Amino acid sequence: MSPITVVEGRRLALTNLDKVLYPATGTTKGEVLHYCTTTAALLLPHLHDRPVSFLRFPDGPDGPRFFTKNVPPGTPAWVKTCEVPGTSAASSRQVLLQDLASLVWAANLVVELHTPQWTRNAPGVADRLVLDLDPGAPATIVECCAAAGWxxxxMAADGLDAYAKTSGSKGLHLIVPIEPASAERTTAYARSLAVAAAAALPDLVVHKMAKALRPGKVFLDFSQNSAAKTTAAAYTLRARATPTVSTPVTWDEIAACTEPAQLSFLFSDIAARRERHSDLLGPLLDPHRARPVPTAPG
Known part of the structure; x- marks a missing residue:
């Protein structure tokens, strides 16, 4: 029988706690669940009121993966959900992870957590802008750091404050708190930044998705500002060879990065970083930090 635990008054059956999910480090499912519970105070505020999409990898990163936006079959009735407008007349329902019990339920499914740039109260109206810096080999996160500084x-010249986190994979995410704006407006401005960066740093940055252009350069993906797109949430575990985490980082760390390992963090690193830095993305949660999105040129 699966062990039953009670979290905030909710009974949860936790399965296969001894199962090794990350063979490279011997990390078990039980350790993954422990990470999620002990990091909930950091995780949950960045998930609050945002429809969550799941990348499930129940047999670890080497096994099958399933990306889903819809509410998974068997979801307990007490897990909150919300209606999300579709690209057509149809709509769907997605999970909201609003409390510790819901987070533990989701972690038991073994998931990456992905969210849009908007909340359930204003679908398609962004309150943050994101730039995904994705290095094409042999480029690494080191090249991403150089592009991030530019x-x-x-963005500072446009009155915007950018905050950074590792993707938990190969690159960096820059996130900006903004006054509510349409996804079309934020995408247009993000695209203008990508075009400007590629023009200013032609040996370092590309803004077009064509894979032939990307080796040795940083692809600046602005498309995650689209209302239909999602980005890996801060502090989520990733389905990589080792249990890496999408980790907030300081601009000093970015400026000093000379080796990819300097900005690669495992789940076991997060508690110490929390003690040292608290939540480096805390300003994203403060509405007073939001600034208007400039109008994209032309």
Missing amino acids: LRDR
């Missing part, structure tokens, strides 16, 4: 200065 982008930070460029």
Whole structure:
């Protein structure tokens, strides 16, 4: 029988706790669940009121993966959900992870957590802008850091404050708190930044998705500002060879990065970083930090 635990008054059956999910480090499912519970105070505020999409990898990163936006079959009735407008007249329902019990339920499914740039109260109206810096081999996160510095200065000139986290995979995410704006407006501005970066740093940055253009350069993906797109949430575990986490980082760490390992963090690193830095993305949760999105040129 699966062990039953009670979390905030909710009974949960937790399965296969001894199952090794990350063979490279011997990390078990039980350890993954422990990470999620002990990091909930950081995780949950960044998930609050945002419809969650799941990348499920129940047999670890080497096994099958399933990306789903819909409410999974068997979801307990007490897990909150919300209606999300579709691209057509139809709509769907997605999970909201609003409390610790819901987070533990989701972690038991073994998931990456992905969210849009908007909340359930205003679908398609962004309250943050995101730039995904994705290196094409042999480029690494080191090249992403160089591009990030240019982008930070460029956005500061437009009155915007950028905050950074690792993707938990190969690259960086820059996130900006903004006054509510349509996804179309934020996408247009993000695209203008990508085009400007590619023009200013032609040996480092590309803004077009064509894979032939990307080796040795940083692809600046602005498309995650689309209302239909999602981004890996801060502090989520990733389905990689080792249990890496999408981890907030300081601009000093970005400026000092000379080796990819300097900005690669495992789940076991997060508690110490929390003690040292608290939540580096805390300003994203403060509405007073939001600034208007500039109008994209032309």
